[in-house]
Amino acid sequence: MVQRLHSLGFSLIIISLVLFGYLFTQHGDGYILAILVFIIGLLLLLFTSNETNKERSLLCRIQLHKYQAVGQDSDINSKFIYECMRCRRRKSVFRAF
Ligand SMILES: [Zn+2]
DSSP: OHHHHHHHHHHHHHHHHHHHHHHHHHTOSOHHHHHHHHHHHHHHHHHHHHHHTOTTOHHHHTTOSOEEEEEEOSSOTTEEEEEETTTOOEEEEEOOO
16 A cells, blocks of 8 residues: 555656656646646655655655764774664764864
8 A cells, every 4th residue: 555655656756747848848837737746746755655664765865864873983983873763774974073
């Protein structure tokens, strides 16, 4: 079910992009419809990416997840290791203090 909504959101975004391209060439005025379809698709992706528990969710990629410092790189002192509190993805960040 969730996986289905996820792919539906993905296809809605593609449809809206195609619609945008079509309207651009035809000089039509249905931009609001294209924008609406795009927003609906994006919202579907946002909500379902939380559920599907993918390794790189959309929310995580746009930095909406909270990161927690879990350690420090043993080789470089200013390199800190952060872990996402929701999807456990790790990233290392350079900090200058
Ligand atoms: Zn995350």
